[in-house]
Amino acid sequence: EAEVAQSPRYKITEKSQAVAFWCDPISGHATLYWYRQILGQGPELLVQFQDESVVDDSQLPKDRFSAERLKGVDSTLKIQPAELGDSAMYLCASSLGRLAYSETQYFGPGTRLLVL
Amino acid sequence: EDKVVQSPLSLVVHEGDTVTLNCSYEVTNFRSLLWYKQEKKAPTFLFMLTSSGIEKKSGRLSSILDKKELFSILNITATQTGDSAVYLCAVQIYGSSNTGKLIFGQGTTLQVKP
Structure with a gap:
């Protein structure tokens, strides 16, 4: 069964350092999402790509976060510099189409980030 | 502001019990409502609901x-210890560029004791 891949699974870093997370969506999925899930809360959308284009980054802290999906396949999310409040699970999800109809999003295993 | 609220936040039951989890929402441009199960890893998809009054069923769930009262329920009958997890409710709305966006609730943590 096809799955969303993410790496690393765990990351510990010191504040002010740079970190990067990678996501490979299910093959053929046009839409890719990055979510942040703080312990005890539901995931919150950070950025959404349709192919290589950003279609929603309204909740992305753009002073320190950046995301790219250069070839419309895999994606990288970067934080620079990391802050203590960035400690969370970062989830990547993908869905098949591009059109405005209801679709299921499939989630990867996540990257758990701890900032010290 | 779009909002999804789940209740209860946590629940402890014994094997064999039936549980009902609640999800209410206030959003603009509703598209669908989804339920996910999250163990100590990524959420896994359970159901997608788009129409009022039509029950979706999968085994004991x-x-x-x-859509009139703006809520959904998730029922689990004859609970098992393997049902222990966080259950997330998410509402999909029409986002920018005609794409879907998920607004998640805070989750209900279910613990099923033997």
Whole structure:
């Protein structure tokens, strides 16, 4: 069964350092999402790509976060510099189409980030 | 502001019990409501609901949506210890560029004791 891949699974870093997370969506999925899930809360959308284009980054802290999906396949999310409040699970999800109809999003295993 | 609220936040039951999890929402441009199960890893998809009053069922789990009263319930009958998890409710709305966006609730943590 096809799955969303993410790496690393765990990351510990010191504040002010740079970190990067990678996501490979299910093959053929046009839409890719990055979510942040703080312990005890539901995931919150950070950025959404349709192919290589950003279609929603309204909740992305753009002073320190950046995301790219250069070839419309895999994606990288970067934080620079990391802050203590960035400690969370970062989830990547993908869905098949591009059109405005209801679709299921499939989630990867996540990257758990701890900032010290 | 779009909002999804789940209740209860946590629940402890014994094997064999039936549980009902609640999800209410206030959003603009509703598209669908989804339920996910999250163990100590990524959320896994359970149901997607788009129409009121039509029950979706998978084994011991079932869910229904009321678009007039803006809520959904997830029922689990004959609970097992393997049902222990966080259950997330998410509402999909029409986002920018005609794409879907998920607004998640805070989750209900279910613990099933032997």
